[in-house]
Amino acid sequence: MRLDFDEALEKVGGFGFIQRYHFSVLMLAQIAHAPSFISVAFVGKEPEFTCKGRAAGDPCKLDPPCTEFVYSTDFTSIVSEWDLVCDRKREASYAQSLVMLGFLAGVIVLGRTSDMYGRLKTYVGGVICLVAVQLASGFSQNIYQYFFSRFLVGFFSGGGTLAGHILMLESLVSRHRALLSTIYHCGFAVGLAVLAAMAYYVRDWRQLTFVTCLPMVTIIAIPLVIPESARWLASNGRIEEAKEQLMYFGKKNGLRMNRSMIALTDKTVEAKGKSSSEGAMALFRTPVLRRRMITLMIIWFSCCLAYYGLTFGASSLGGNIYLNFALSGIVEVPAGLLSIFVLNCIGRRPTIAGSLFVVGFACLGVMALPRSEDGAMSTYQTCLALIGKMGVSVAFNSAYLYSSEILPTVLRNTAIGVCSMSARIGGILAPTLPPFGDKVAYFLFGVTTLFSALLNLTLPESLNKQLPETVMDVENGMTTTVSHSEKRIGMS
DSSP: OOBOHHHHHHHTTSSOHHHHHHHHHHHHHHHHHHHHHHTHHHHTOOOOEEETTBOSSOTTSOSSOOOOEEEOSSOOOHHHHHTOOGGGHHHHHHHHHHHHHHHHHHHHHHHHHHHHHOHHHHHHHHHHHHHHHHHHHTTOSSHHHHHHHHHHHHHHHHHHHHHHHHHHHTTSOHHHHHHHHHHHHHHHHHHHHHHHHHHHHOOSHHHHHHHHHHHHHGGGGGGGTOOOOHHHHHHTTOHHHHHHHHHHHHHHTTOOOOGGGOOBOHHHHHGGGGSOSSOGGGGGSSHHHHHHHHHHHHHHHHHHHHHHHHHHHGGGSSSOHHHHHHHHHHTHHHHHHHHHHHHHHHOHHHHHHHHHHHHHHHHHHHHHSOOOTTSSOOHHHHHHHHHHHHHHHHHHHHHHHHHHHHSOGGGHHHHHHHHHHHHHHHHHHGGGSGGGOHHHHHHHHHHHHHHHHHHHTTSOOOTTBOOOOSHHHHHTTOOOBOOHHHHOSSOO
């Protein structure tokens, strides 16, 4: 009997010991990656400062203008290193925007490398390059060298970690992917808390940059414990190698295996050729699919804008900046796990819309409430910001699954890629907003997420509905129901 790849994975143990081991290793790698990707949250932090020799008044509004600044010694940053204050205040925010721009470029360029040369090679090669450019950024002699290195950090993060994500997904049977993908992304949230701990103990920005590289060095050893994706090998005609890996999985899972038990169908080999050749423009040719795509692009943009805006804003909340940043990451873990159960209980559409409403009102609440007497954000504002971070984590985790379920199979990969590009634009803009003031930033986070919540209500529910296979299924509003157990995520 010939098997498709999911059936073959079930035959060798499904999510058995070896798959759990590989998943755990890749999740630890996800934790290791986060500090370098988001390090500018502390490396680009503005310390308190005064104008040398002119203590009175706002140092940015003196006449004649201040030419030499004195900074607090609590920590150093690129701001204190290169005087990125007053008229140059916005330059520090460009560092993370360039990371997101590089990430977008890396997904486009290295995504094809992953398809051509394999997931594992692209992943490990990307991480090696990422460690090199992250180290180089710590030796930057001016802001422009730092900008260039941050773009490269984003580029190799985008291509490398995407390949790692695909490597993880391709080792799982379909019924486990939604649950484990959500858990996998919680690793990044834990990595944010790790960065906060690093920044607390290492207050020099160059040393902190070097320290963020240390966890990633361990990723270079991944080929010693994780093989190339068997699914990728099979789809590229390397059937015998794929079978060897499947046999290995079965034996590690304690099963008695022989080669006759694994006979892959021809469609496994031909899977690559079945994707649509029409490209992204086909997503906008028909009215229903066009409206659906535009709505999803706005939702992904808003989620990413609010997510990174609230992440970077965490270090500006009232109280201990390190604790706030750690909490901003940690709250994503229960939010991600909560999303799994809520998606199954009340459906995809109300989960996303409801969580976006929570984000919107929380951000507008932060904007409307007064600050504390010392000028820092009040406890109420901090709590609302953390609630907003939880909400956007639920929405972002849910959006990927929901988008996959309401887009046609023949264009699904292309469509998710377009949505992801829209999200990256939000990520590019998010770091540039704080220099305009917290009220402007939180107002934009609130308005865009509320607008997206309303738009989301115009989309169809997908819980217990069959996935659309073709564009015509979308245009005809396919509503065929399937059994409740088939579409519950992570419960089987």
